[in-house]
Amino acid sequence: MDLLASGRAADVYDLGDGTVLRRYRDDFLARWQGTPDCAREAEAMLWAARHGVAVPHVVHAEGGDIVMEKVSGPTLLDDVARRPWRVRAGGRLLAQLHRQLDAVPVPEGAPLPAPYGIGTGLLHRDLHPGNVILSDRGPVLIDWSGLAKGPRDADVAESWVILACFSPPPAQLAQRLVTAAGRSLFLNAFLGAVDRQGAARWLGPVAALREGDVNASARERAAMRALVAQAAG
Numbered sequence: 001m002d003l004l005a006s007g008r009a010a011d012v013y014d015l016g017d018g019t020v021l022r023r024y025r026d027d028f029l030a031r032w033q034g035t036p037d038c039a040r041e042a043e044a045m046l047w048a049a050r051h052g053v054a055v056p057h058v059v060h061a062e063g064g065d066i067v068m069e070k071v072s073g074p075t076l077l078d079d080v081a082r083r084p085w086r087v088r089a090g091g092r093l094l095a096q097l098h099r100q101l102d103a104v105p106v107p108e109g110a111p112l113p114a115p116y117g118i119g120t121g122l123l124h125r126d127l128h129p130g131n132v133i134l135s136d137r138g139p140v141l142i143d144w145s146g147l148a149k150g151p152r153d154a155d156v157a158e159s160w161v162i163l164a165c166f167s168p169p170p171a172q173l174a175q176r177l178v179t180a181a182g183r184s185l186f187l188n189a190f191l192g193a194v195d196r197q198g199a200a201r202w203l204g205p206v207a208a209l210r211e212g213d214v215n216a217s218a219r220e221r222a223a224m225r226a227l228v229a230q231a232a233g
Helices: 038-050 076-082 084-102 152-165 173-191 196-200 203-211 218-232
Strands: 002-006 010-014 019-024 058-062 065-069 121-123 132-135 138-141 148-150
Touching: 038 058, 038 065, 076 084, 076 132, 084 121, 084 132, 084 138, 084 152, 084 173, 121 152, 148 152, 152 173, 152 196, 152 203, 152 218, 203 218
Parallel strands: none
Antiparallel strands: 002 010, 010 019, 019 065, 058 065, 121 148, 132 138
């Protein structure tokens, strides 16, 4: 298997037959309370697809492994790195994907976590440029491992916090340059196409949850606290 990508919790491998394997890493599993339920993730992807959201076709899911269609194309992050003049269009595209999720109901009886206690919307919780593949059939949303239910404004706030405070994997110099030079342009375009005031009310709860993530760096935690303070002021 060829390693295609590594995230904060999982690695993605090319199986060579038009499919990929996303596998949670041992270091993540050692910190996890129980085993990640990729079967639930696969069911959610199928549900979202039925309601008009483009996702990879799932072949098999069990425990911490999920085998799915290999979707060809650059991520939105890579595309903006190569074509920085499209950074504002990228922000608006991310907002468009949130609007698609607004129309997806929560499956009845689905045992989804509710990290914010209220709300009946479907939350992706990790909708950022690295999780959008620009394929021939349009943008495809990947990595549904954080799926939950709750207020849709909170999901928009999750993207806001990620875009403002978190750094992409430092695999390419171009991505680091985009982070330094184009982050505010992307974020402002995104916020201009969503309900900014509605999302702002959830910045505090979102930041509080993400500060507890063992994968968050000290720098990212400090950036989240600063963002919440700025929004409150």
